[in-house]
Amino acid sequence: MDQQTKAALKQDKFVTTTTHGLEWASEHRRTVILNSAIVLGAILVLVLGVVIYNKRADAASIDFGAAMQVFQTPVAPPGQVVPPGVKTYPTDAERAKAANALFLGVANKYGLTPDGRVARYFAGLTYLEAGQNQSAEDTLKKVAGSWNSDLASLAKVALAQLYRQTGRDAQAIDLYNQLTAKPTATVPPGLAQLQLGELYEAEGKTELAKAVYAKLQDQDKDKTTKSPAAAIAKEKLNPAPAGPPGLAQ
Secondary structure, eight states: OOHHHHHHHHHHHHHHHHHHHHHHHHHTHHHHHHHHHHHHHHHHHHHHHHHHHHHHHHHHHHHHHHHHHHHTOOBOOTTOOOOTTOOOBSSHHHHHHHHHHHHHHHHHHSTTSHHHHHHHHHHHHHHHHTTOHHHHHHHHHHHHTSSOHHHHHHHHHHHHHHHHHTTOHHHHHHHHHHHHHSOOSSSOHHHHHHHHHHHHHHTTOHHHHHHHHHHHHHTTTTOSSOOHHHHHHHHHHSOOOOOOTTSOO
16 A cells, blocks of 8 residues: 555544544533532532632631630639729639530531631530530530541540549549540540549449559650650659648648
């Protein structure tokens, strides 16, 4: 086959392929346009969703800041002199109730944002501080069961405290064991073990408490720098002797 014939065949093949391509595009033009519109629409929805989420996150941050400001307001019992213009609450419980309403508002309105999730945790804490134990337990359980392990761990610590206050030590022990088995950045295993040891001490189970402290101390025996938890455990196992009566300690 000579060069001229090969060139002609290639040209014919190109023309045929191009023709078929144009015919396909013409026949499927509506489908192509529709698919392009769907993709473009999906992109626009995604962009709009990000914009809306960011606006809600900003609003949640502002409202959460306002709730924290109330939560940190000083408490001044009746009769205590307070500087002019300084906002105070008469009791911790009153302050907790005021802050709780704001935290709940953030959690319920912006629950999918980071500040909204943290606000629900603080709602549980303020319920606890206000003496509303059942509401505190229900709220903290929601946070403890969330996917955010750092926040869930903090909620479990607060729940364990509630269980101890309400005579449910067995449930508190179970939570401390869970936290020890799966430590997080917010609740390292040493913290949970220390609280478990203190619980045993409060129950009068001295030997169990010593076993917890000894295990905690041994975890750092080969380390140059001791962890704060191990140092506290050592102090509890070897308390400093009391000084002579009448001398300041």
